[in-house]
Amino acid sequence: MVKSLPPRSAVNVEETWNLNDLFRTEEEYNAAIEQLESEVASFEERFKGKITDEKAILEALDGYASIMGKMVPIGTYTSLSHSVDQTNDEAQMRASKYGSIASKLGSQLSFFTSELSEVSSELLENAMTQSEEYKNYLEELIRQKPHKLHPEVEKTLAAFSSVLNAPYGLYNTTKLVDMNFDDFEVDGEKYPLSYTTFEGGWESETDTEKRRAAYDAFHAKLREYQHTTAKTYDMHLQKEKTTSDLRGYDNVFDYLLFNQEVDRSMYDRQIDLIMEHLAPHMRKYAKLLQKVHGLDEMTFSDLKISLDPNYEPKITIEESKKYIDDALAIMGDDYLNMIDRSYKERWTDFAQNAGKSTGAFCSSPYGVHPYILISWTGSMEDVFVLAHELGHAGHFYNAHQHQNIFNSRPSMYFIEAPSTMNEMLMANHLLSNSDDPKFKRWVISSIVARTYYHNFVTHLLEAAYQRKVYERIDAGGSVNANVLNGLKRGVLEEFWGDDVKINEGAELTWMRQPHYYMGLYPYTYSAGLTISTQVSKRILEEGQPAVEDWLKVLQAGGTKSPAELSKMAGVDITTEQPLLDTIAYIGELIDQLVELTEEIEAAQVN
Structure with missing residues (x-):
């Protein structure tokens, strides 16, 4: 029988991922943001209006890579800590706060790609010959040149990024916070229902009467939120269409x-x-x-x-390792070592709890190690x-x-x-x-x-x-x-x-x-x-x-x-x-x- 989901606070810690590999404490996380803000300000002061030759291009790319390297773990920690419990007020506020900070930093940094895009292709190609490391980045920049807007427009768009990306957050809030499912009933007995229990259990339930009853109850609840969810999606679509037109693409598909x-x-x-x-x-x-x-x-x-x-x-979590090790052994020792580390070092969040994102995903922050989200049912x-x-x-x-x-x-x-x-x-x-x-x-x-x-x-x-x-x-x-x-x-x-x-x-x-x-x-x-x-x-x-x-x-x-x-x-x-x-x-x-x-x-x- 499918059980109702416990709160995040009640799950076994060993079945959760270890975000300490990103930041050990909230203080360390906040200090990293302060350091990032300081580095972005210094970068802007040093390079804005001064990217005029190959030497400046390559030095600026070094600085930009350093900033990206610091931004990735902060963004990953913010996102992952929210994804396992979207009902958590602290995680919600952290995500909202960092969204605003990231928009501000993006606006400050927008000059970089704008100025590089205004540099002649010849100068960018000369810089490529001096640095194999940045060759692909500069080639992609040249490819994007026709679709770049005026630097001030790019800066404004970057400043509004958290607002423009809001539909996705609203979708998740509607789905994982506001949408509470009632129990459904079969032959006088009640059964618990949620997004996770439906997709991880009831949808494949072998008892046809229970499966179809769960299906009906699940979709009855979805129907209550269909208009809000559709409006949220339409906002996202209109943003993409407007962006496509502004950037000069023939159609939204090309964009x-x-x-x-x-x-x-x-x-x-x-x-x-x-x-x-x-x-x-x-x-x-x-x-x-x-x-x-x-x-x-x-x-x-x-x-x-x-x-x-x-x-x-x-199949238990521990038993899954043998299945996976045996199947992927052909990939070699280094690959199997990665899999071994993923279990030992708690890269994966296996727990089932209320408020956790549905489905599964892998987040792979540069400079750290991958993190995997899954809700383990044992199948x-x-x-x-x-x-x-x-x-x-x-x-x-x-x-x-x-x-x-x-x-x-x-x-x-x-x-x-x-x-x-x-x-x-x-x-x-x-x-x-x-x-x-x-x-x-x-x-x-x-x-x-x-x-x-x-x-x-x-x-x-x-x-x-x-x-x-x-x-x-x-x-x-x-x-x-x-x-x-x-x-x-x-x-x-x-x-x-x-x-x-x-x-x-x-x-x-x-x-x-x-x-x-x-x-x-x-x-x-x-x-x-x-x-x-x-x-x-x-x-x-x-x-x-x-x-x-x-x-x-x-x-x-x-x-x-x-x-x-x-x-x-x-x-x-x-x-x-x-x-x-x-x-x-x-x-x-x-x-x-x-x-x-x-x-x-x-x-x-x-």
């Missing part, structure tokens, strides 16, 4: 894809091919779930159930999620060792490749360990239900919906709850067809994801998994040489474009073939599930 270093065709291809070619495979999977569970009809509320819930083992899905987040951690652990603070982060398009790679390695390892049909079906269904469903269905359907939203915004329109509900329902019905009933409440799914406040992020999950699926096949076939190539990709950080990074790993994402191959592979996995189910059922009859 949002610019920093991803991919063109519109790669974005559209990812959505269009999956909507067309993956849908038939996933409908077959849905019908298999319906058959195995003997459901009267297959509804949207049934899509997250396990194919064989009785086979699902409960195999948690092991896959943890392996996924450790993929992000391993990416930046490697990149930070080989790149400076400007060069360590790759395009968002590529960001989910290292994380989903770890899920593929986990699946391949489990599959190699047994020929038992029930075990194989359990592993394959875990891959389909967790890795591919999550990245190729959940997030891709977000992306298809998001594209429709931006098309509306780009045409000068706006959105409200009714519009968003209609767009979301339309995408779900297009993908699932007549094989899945899109029951009432499914249209509110847009309210659940924070990704919509992060640009064109949702489609990148399937893009990353396309890359990692193909590279994991290479690793299976070639072994160590493919692993070495992949480690070099991780170490390259942001020094290459997504296409260049993929090419280093042996995948050509400039064509549609890797994506089509990955979709075909998902189809093969689902066919195997059907065959294994028939084999298991035949054995039970005999």
Whole structure:
């Protein structure tokens, strides 16, 4: 049975992350802010109006890198301490206060990129020849030149950054602080409900009556907040559209894809091919779930159930380490040492508590170590999620060792490749360990239900919906709850067809994801998994040489474009073939599930 969540103060400290590696005390944190403010003031006094030659450019870059190095841990501490308990007044006030401070510092520092942008490209190119360390940063600056505004405008925009970014904070406050769920009732018995318990338990509950009752209660509460959440989202969209126009982009898509270093065709291809070619495979999977569970009809509320819930083992946090170590051993000793440290040094927040952010993420502050947030329920899905987040951690652990603070982060398009790679390695390892049909079906269904469903269905359907939203915004329109509900329902019905009933409440799914406040992020999950699926096949076939190539990709950080990074790993994402191959592979996995189910059922009859 799913239990109600305790307050943060009641959870086991050993299941929480150790933020002392960022700052040991509040006094140390406040002193770091004072030092940062002083350094920014000195930087402004020394360089404002004086960046006129190669020597000044390189000295200013040294100073700017130092400031960024101090800003990162402060921002990370502020964000992480808030993310584990958004009901905590102290964390709320700290986040609000630092938001204002960061806006002020951003405004003071805005002269730097503005003045560099006004320097001739020839002078910037000369500076590049004198410093390999800052070559990528200066190349990117030249690429951004056409979209830079007058220095005073840039300064004003930077000063307003905390206000302009407020919709995301408002979304989280509505979702995690104001939205309190009532218990739901089945056969006279009441059960507790929250965002975390629904997404981490009730959504995949094997008892159909309880699952559907939880679904109805959860979405009834969402519906109460739909208009506030829609207005919050529309504010964010209008900000992006205005920024796109001000900076001279042809459309909001070009603006949002610019920093991803991919063109519109790669974005559209990812959505269009999956909507067309993956849908038939996933409908077959849905019908298999319906058959195995003997459901009267297959509804949207049934899509997250396990194919064989009785086979699902409960896994402790400690036990998860052996699964992950064994699966990722092929990555080498240094990678395994990082994983070992993550457990020993409490890099991960496993606890379940009220007010904690939903889902999972990895934050990788430069100069410290990664931090992972997850709410541990003890399912195999948690092991896959943890392996996924450790993929992000391993990416930046490697990149930070080989790149400076400007060069360590790759395009968002590529960001989910290292994380989903770890899920593929986990699946391949489990599959190699047994020929038992029930075990194989359990592993394959875990891959389909967790890795591919999550990245190729959940997030891709977000992306298809998001594209429709931006098309509306780009045409000068706006959105409200009714519009968003209609767009979301339309995408779900297009993908699932007549094989899945899109029951009432499914249209509110847009309210659940924070990704919509992060640009064109949702489609990148399937893009990353396309890359990692193909590279994991290479690793299976070639072994160590493919692993070495992949480690070099991780170490390259942001020094290459997504296409260049993929090419280093042996995948050509400039064509549609890797994506089509990955979709075909998902189809093969689902066919195997059907065959294994028939084999298991035949054995039970005999």
